[in-house]
Amino acid sequence: MLPTASCPSHQTTSPRAPQPLPPAHSLSGPFEMVGAAMNFGRNMEIYGESEPADYVYKVVSGAVRAYRTLHDGRRQIAAFYLPGDTFGLEVDSTHVCSAEAITDSIILVVKRRAIVSQANRDPKIAQQMWTLAGQELQRFQSHMLLLVKNAQERIATFLLEMADRIATSDEVHLPMSRQDIADYLGLTMETISRTLTQLENEEAIALPTSRHVVLRNRTALNSLNA
Amino acid sequence: MLPTASCPSHQTTSPRAPQPLPPAHSLSGPFEMVGAAMNFGRNMEIYGESEPADYVYKVVSGAVRAYRTLHDGRRQIAAFYLPGDTFGLEVDSTHVCSAEAITDSIILVVKRRAIVSQANRDPKIAQQMWTLAGQELQRFQSHMLLLVKNAQERIATFLLEMADRIATSDEVHLPMSRQDIADYLGLTMETISRTLTQLENEEAIALPTSRHVVLRNRTALNSLNA
DNA sequence: CGACCATTTGATATGGATCAAGCGATGTGG
DNA sequence: CCACATCGCTTGATCCATATCAAATGGTCG
Numbered sequence: 001m002l003p004t005a006s007c008p009s010h011q012t013t014s015p016r017a018p019q020p021l022p023p024a025h026s027l028s029g030p031f032e033m034v035g036a037a038m039n040f041g042r043n044m045e046i047y048g049e050s051e052p053a054d055y056v057y058k059v060v061s062g063a064v065r066a067y068r069t070l071h072d073g074r075r076q077i078a079a080f081y082l083p084g085d086t087f088g089l090e091v092d093s094t095h096v097c098s099a100e101a102i103t104d105s106i107i108l109v110v111k112r113r114a115i116v117s118q119a120n121r122d123p124k125i126a127q128q129m130w131t132l133a134g135q136e137l138q139r140f141q142s143h144m145l146l147l148v149k150n151a152q153e154r155i156a157t158f159l160l161e162m163a164d165r166i167a168t169s170d171e172v173h174l175p176m177s178r179q180d181i182a183d184y185l186g187l188t189m190e191t192i193s194r195t196l197t198q199l200e201n202e203e204a205i206a207l208p209t210s211r212h213v214v215l216r217n218r219t220a221l222n223s224l225n226a
Numbered sequence: 227m228l229p230t231a232s233c234p235s236h237q238t239t240s241p242r243a244p245q246p247l248p249p250a251h252s253l254s255g256p257f258e259m260v261g262a263a264m265n266f267g268r269n270m271e272i273y274g275e276s277e278p279a280d281y282v283y284k285v286v287s288g289a290v291r292a293y294r295t296l297h298d299g300r301r302q303i304a305a306f307y308l309p310g311d312t313f314g315l316e317v318d319s320t321h322v323c324s325a326e327a328i329t330d331s332i333i334l335v336v337k338r339r340a341i342v343s344q345a346n347r348d349p350k351i352a353q354q355m356w357t358l359a360g361q362e363l364q365r366f367q368s369h370m371l372l373l374v375k376n377a378q379e380r381i382a383t384f385l386l387e388m389a390d391r392i393a394t395s396d397e398v399h400l401p402m403s404r405q406d407i408a409d410y411l412g413l414t415m416e417t418i419s420r421t422l423t424q425l426e427n428e429e430a431i432a433l434p435t436s437r438h439v440v441l442r443n444r445t446a447l448n449s450l451n452a
Numbered sequence: 453c454g455a456c457c458a459t460t461t462g463a464t465a466t467g468g469a470t471c472a473a474g475c476g477a478t479g480t481g482g
Numbered sequence: 483c484c485a486c487a488t489c490g491c492t493t494g495a496t497c498c499a500t501a502t503c504a505a506a507t508g509g510t511c512g
Contacts, residue, residue, distance in 0.1 A: 068371050070452040076371050091360025096367050120349075133359050134317025140366040141322050145294050145302050147373040148412045151468070178491065186374045191468055193492055209477095210491060226296040377500070404459065414501060419460055435509090436459060 035110035040101035046088070049098045053090035055109050059083050062105020063175035066097040067183065077184040079139060080176065082165055086132055089115075103175050147186050149226055154185040155195050156224035159205065163215055170215040178210075261336035266327035272314070275324045279316035281335050285309050288331020289401035292323040293409065303410040305365060306402065308391055312358055315341075329401050373412050375452055377421050380411040382450035385431065389441055396441040404436075 037060060040046055046057065049068060057064075064081040078097050081087045088099060089112070101107070119126040146157050158181065162172050174181070178189045185192070196213075199205045204221055206214040215221060263286060266272055272283065275294060283290075290307040304323050307313045314325060315338070327333070345352040372383050384407065388398050400407070404415045411418070422439075425431045430447055432440040441447060 068367065070371070070375070072452065074374055074452075076374050078367055078370055091356050091363060096364055123346075126352075130317050130359075133356075133363070137317060137359070137363060137366065138322055140363065140370060141294065141304055144304055144366060144370055144373065145296070147370065148300055148302050149296070188469060189491080190470080190493085194468090197492075226298065226300075415459080416461085416502080417500060420500095423460075 035108050035114075037106055037108050040105050040107055042101060042103055044101045046099040046101060046107065047095050049095055051095050053088060053093055053095045054112050055088060056086065056112050056115055057088040057099070058086045058108040058110070060106040060108055062107070063102040064099055064105060064107070065102050065176065065180060065184075066099045068097050075183045076186070077180060078143070079136075080180075080184065082175075089129070089132060091133065102180065151185075151187055151191050151195050152199070153224045153226050154187065155181075155192065155199065156204075156221045157226075158185055159213060159215065160218075160221055160225055162213075167215075170218070172213045172215065174211045174213060261334050261340075263332055263334050266331050266333055268327060268329055270327045272325040272327060272333065273321050275321055277321050279314060279319055279321045280338050281314060282312065282338050282341055283307075283314040283325070284312045284334040284336075286332040286334055288333070289328040290325055290331060290333070291328050291402065291406060291410075292325045294323050301409045302412070303406060304369070305362075306406075306410065308401075315355070315358060317359065328406065377411075377413055377417050378424070379450045379452050380413065381407075381418065381421050381425065382430075382447045383452075384411055385439060385441065386444075386447055386451055388439075393441075396444070398439045398441065400437045400439060 040062070046064065047053075047055075059081050061083055063083075064085075064087060065077050066079045066081065066087060067075050067077040069075045079087070080102070081099075088095065090096060115125070115129070119129055146154055149157065159172065162174065163170065166172055176184075178192045182189045182192050196205070196207060199221075200207050202220065204215075204217045204224075206216050208214065266288070272290065273279075273281075285307050287309055289309075290311075290313060291303050292305045292307065292313060293301050293303040295301045305313070306328070307325075314321065316322060341351070341355070345355055372380055375383065385398065388400065389396065392398055402410075404418045408415045408418050422431070422433060425447075426433050428446065430441075430443045430450075432442050434440065
């Protein structure tokens with residue numbers, strides 16, 4: 001599916017179609033991005049693996065998962081993107097992952113060409129593109145390291161990462177399901193659930209509700225962070 | 227340990243010290259790199275994690291592993307670099323991984339600044355830097371996907387990758403030990419060994435010697451490649 | 453030849469997967 | 483407003499792939 005005129009490619013696998021919002025620009029962050037703000041409903045695809053990467057995206061609100069699947073359906077989530085994060089900027093001209101909105105999300109969409117040409121004029125923009133690529137590389141490297149740890153360690157690492165990125169102090173509101181976490185950490189939903197209750201019993205965390213995690217003992221979590 | 231005058235940083239954890247060779251230039255590949263060709267003995271460190279990334283490296287002969295370790299010693303090899311491969315080009319100014327020579331290797335070493343300034347003058351060079359970064363990203367993504375597969379699948383994927391990169395037809399001479407493979411695939415040495423003999427029994431491969439693998443049935447391997 | 457190191461093979465243990473059931477919120481229609 | 487379906491999550495019982503521990507084999511080099 002190729003993108004038409006001014007709208008990025010996406011499949012409507014979900015009830016609601018993406019809703020164009022009035023043009024907007026990001027206030028801060030890597031690029032002075034000016035583009036269309038679009039609304040993606042929960043579980044809606046933003047782009048698919050091996051589609052042309054003609055657009056770059058920035059999360060305004062909501063959350064996004066980028067993933068690849070093996071042909072038997074196993075899914076590996078490579079990254080979660082949260083408000084302020086830029087994603088979909090591929091070096092090659094093709095997307096390596098698929099991306100979906102985890103919750104209803106507002107996403108700023110910019111033509112890749114616009115950024116590239118801007119970078120050609122302004123070395124500062126080029127610099128920001130490198131910074132982004134570097135962040136991505138570092139994230140993937142850390143994630144590879146995570147995938148050799150045991151379940152407790154993976155989850156501790158995950159919670160600390162999320163706390164770092166979302167946290168209002170030690171309160172973390174997870175936008176994603178247990179299954180998403182499982183596919184991110186290379187475990188099963190059941191193991192995620194069991195390990196979280198285990199951490200709760202050890203008083204490292206509290207779980208007022210299933211998606212609301214309170215870090216009670218960062219020291220304990222950090223020692224699991226290996 | 228900071229680099230002195232004209233020599234890159236490295237620790238002599240191994241008997242032999244790196245031997246400067248006469249200056250050389252790469253015949254082909256990403257950069258028209260002109261730099262010092264250096265000799266690194268087996269197991270010698272080329273650079274360490276969190277050291278300043280002032281140099282970029284290219285394998286002329288031999289093989290290199292890039293890895294990170296958890297503080298209890300578990301090691302994750304992020305990548306193997308083979309003749310023709312460029313490595314150590316970090317986006318940030320610090321190395322994320324350590325790098326060691328797997329076998330005696332000749333490595334071309336170039337000042338990072340030289341490449342960056344060259345890239346500023348020649349957009350073609352800048353393009354090549356992006357290509358490199360992209361390759362690295364894609365490799366890491368594929369590697370993350372690999373780490374959710376089972377042992378047979380991981381090893382099949384590994385063998386096909388190596389065949390792709392080294393192979394004289396279907397003959398693969400592995401430069402690395404079983405332990406290196408294990409740390410690359412997130413398995414143990416014993417599992418590597420067992421799975422290889424299993425693949426041999428299934429006549430997917432032959433093992434004339436432990437480091438010499440013959441791909442007898444690519445179809446079978448590909449079907450494991452998921 | 454003998455020491456050393458890498459690899460293979462065997463026996464057993466175990467962490468996490470799988471299969472299956474129960475539970476608590478949320479929402480919908482009668 | 484309540485009965486009921488649905489969905490996401492938790493918990494339990496069992497299984498299995500891979501790890502672990504241990505010993506044997508084989509290849510290499512002084």
